Amino acid sequence: MFFTGKIRPASPGRHLSSLPPTASLTTDTRTSEHPGEGPEEHLAEALVSTGNLAHNYRRVRERTGETCRVMGIVKANAYGHGANHVSKTLESLGVRDFGVANIDEAIRLRTSQSISGGASVLAFCSPPPSHIPFYLRHDVQATICDFDTLRAAEAVAGSENRTLGIHVKIDTGMGRLGIAPAAAFSLLTAVEESPSLRLEGVYTHFAQSTSQDSFTRQQFETFRDLCTEFEHRARRRICKHVANSGAILCNPETVLDMVRPGIMLYGYRPDDGTPSGADLKPVMQLRAKVIFVKEVEAGATVSYNRTWTAPSKRRIATVAAGYADGYHRMLSNRSRVSIGGRFFRQAGTVTMDQIMVDLGDDDLVRPGDHAVLFGWDGPPVDELAKHAGTISYELLCAVSSRVTRTVV
Numbered sequence: 001m002f003f004t005g006k007i008r009p010a011s012p013g014r015h016l017s018s019l020p021p022t023a024s025l026t027t028d029t030r031t032s033e034h035p036g037e038g039p040e041e042h043l044a045e046a047l048v049s050t051g052n053l054a055h056n057y058r059r060v061r062e063r064t065g066e067t068c069r070v071m072g073i074v075k076a077n078a079y080g081h082g083a084n085h086v087s088k089t090l091e092s093l094g095v096r097d098f099g100v101a102n103i104d105e106a107i108r109l110r111t112s113q114s115i116s117g118g119a120s121v122l123a124f125c126s127p128p129p130s131h132i133p134f135y136l137r138h139d140v141q142a143t144i145c146d147f148d149t150l151r152a153a154e155a156v157a158g159s160e161n162r163t164l165g166i167h168v169k170i171d172t173g174m175g176r177l178g179i180a181p182a183a184a185f186s187l188l189t190a191v192e193e194s195p196s197l198r199l200e201g202v203y204t205h206f207a208q209s210t211s212q213d214s215f216t217r218q219q220f221e222t223f224r225d226l227c228t229e230f231e232h233r234a235r236r237r238i239c240k241h242v243a244n245s246g247a248i249l250c251n252p253e254t255v256l257d258m259v260r261p262g263i264m265l266y267g268y269r270p271d272d273g274t275p276s277g278a279d280l281k282p283v284m285q286l287r288a289k290v291i292f293v294k295e296v297e298a299g300a301t302v303s304y305n306r307t308w309t310a311p312s313k314r315r316i317a318t319v320a321a322g323y324a325d326g327y328h329r330m331l332s333n334r335s336r337v338s339i340g341g342r343f344f345r346q347a348g349t350v351t352m353d354q355i356m357v358d359l360g361d362d363d364l365v366r367p368g369d370h371a372v373l374f375g376w377d378g379p380p381v382d383e384l385a386k387h388a389g390t391i392s393y394e395l396l397c398a399v400s401s402r403v404t405r406t407v408v
């Protein structure tokens, strides 16, 4: 599901320090299912900062130079941030290419009209034949990895007397999708020579993009050599693309005609191996309201299975977000949240709709306060990811459809 957050100009830095007053923020929110019908105040909310997105885009640009194309990776609802407003913002910054996972995401993006007709959309998954008419209808470029799909695409496009834009994907070592290097030349030639297909690009994907080891180098050299040979025979230049965020940050020599950054645009390094100092800012803040505060005696237990016991008399806040909102249950008793600029430990098992927070003897927190679960003014999502035994990507994508996205 894509979200409708009304976009309004972000005032620089506003979202980086303290939060704006609730009333002014929530005026511009829309619930996804019933726009305008629900209350304006949301219990769980993801603030999406277009200012920080622009900041991160500039960090990409600094590394690629001005001539390289930047494909904005907006699959999985722009890593949970909301593909429509993210794509619209990226296009306003100069992005002309967008990457999604499949035809459903591509159609949502096209029909939302958040990007202009001139922008290109590439779907990364290899399409089954039944999807090909939709690629033509919605002007979506297809990833081709084998001859069967090529023939199916050719037949459909030919029968409609149209041409379909194609990117050939080569598997140089990721082991997921792509034609084997030995057969890639013939597939590229077949696309190039087809009257109903248009070779728009050729790409590969790294297995360990932040590593500078021999495997990554070999992947790159295999791809580059194949492309050089093909361009020589075809007597034209093809758009070649390899680098995702990790490669942009750690293997700059792999920046070719286009790059495909995802996580970097959203404000995070792909992993701890990436040097810090990339100067990225989180684009999402997940926050939820404190809906109840109580005092418990020493020895009292909190939440399912009684995994947390009060070591002394404590104040406990109940916060209105849980694993159904995307706050992973693995975070139980491991994470921290920020309320009113102060950090507190999460206490007890994360439940479906609520978590509890150990306020200690703090008596300033009140129902109605916001708890920042991650993002600016709170813990970074990669800190939470470590506690949950996963990666920042998964926690961002996990922010569920019941959480209202508000563009700030």
Ligand SMILES: Cc1ncc(COP(=O)(O)O)c(C=O)c1O
Residues within 6 Å of the ligand: 073, 124, 205, 244, 245, 246, 260, 261, 262, 263, 264, 270
């Ligand atoms: C083919 C492809 N390119 C680019 C990306 C973006 O990767 P990252 O978010 O690490 O920049 C992805 C993400 O999984 C991908 O599958």
